[in-house]
Amino acid sequence: MKILIVDDFSTMRRIIKNLLRDLGYNNTAEADDGSTALPMLQNGNYDFLVTDWNMPGMPGIDLLRAVRADPRLKDMPVLMVTAEAKREQIVEAAQAGVNGYIVKPFTAETLKEKINKIFERLQEKG
């Protein structure tokens, strides 16, 4: 399982990377905004995307839309981990096709729970 972590704060990327390692996912890469992440996704055989929303350059919501618009990436599960907590934003992300939404600050348990849920759903579908 190859996972891309996108956040403009390197501290948060390291936190998520360590939590994923704890959950048994060792194959991760990092990007600091959507415009760096998108070419990595297009060329890199990733299985899962974890992204922040508020980033200078291309924000996470635009990255999500770009992923859904790309025929090769459109089915990739996307988990949004963000401090954006307005209801309309969560609705916007849902409409753009997000698979999970975690509001910062979050706990290790929340991350684990959401990731498990996303993969359970994918297995049900597949």
Added chain:
Amino acid sequence: MENQEDSKEALFRQQQLERARELVTLMESGDEEGAGRLIEEMGRMHESLLFQELGKLTRDLHEALNSFRLDSRLSELTHQDIPDAKERLNYVVAMTDQAAHRTLNAVEAALPVSEALANRARILGADWARFRQREMTVDEFRSVSQALADFLQDTERDAETLRSQLSEVLMAQDFQDLTGQVIRRVMTLVQDLEDNLVGLVRISGKRLSTPEGKDRDAGVQPTGPAVKGTSDHGDVVKSQDDVDDLLSSLGF
């Protein structure tokens, strides 16, 4: 600009001088009526210049007041954004304080555990060395063997304690992202305030110009963490449970 003013003034003075000479000629020739008319005309010229200046001043003032009124961003800044910024910086102080304590608590919980493990390992190591050199009685070995079994069991438990305290330290670092976003927002505000103050100085200064009223961000723009006691608190979810409820109401 100044040269133009100067030449205008020079021209005006020249004309006045010519009229004054004309006046002298008229008076010397005894044309009282003509002299009277000329004096009146000279007065009118002065008056019209005064009115022109006054008119220009009035227009400047009017435009200055108008542009000031148009630039409502400044009053918004003082009424809402500055008090908000104070709350945001308080949030930063509180978050960094909390993160530091969380880290220190975890360190304080972990240090004695690792110290105790090291002490017991040292004692058992010495016993083990004596055993290998056959300096140990059977009874002594029995008790050391029990201590070794206990130690291995406790090590497994304590390693788990250390792991969870280290995870706590890891999670406590999330403050850097959250406070970083808030500080960036305050920095944008300070920049905005500076721009507006410069605009204000410009309109009250000699050169008149209308500062462009900046459009506020349209639509849903990311704003970073919602901070209590600021204008952030519109329709903001309060917990991950709220997020989950909202998403499940959308069929997730």
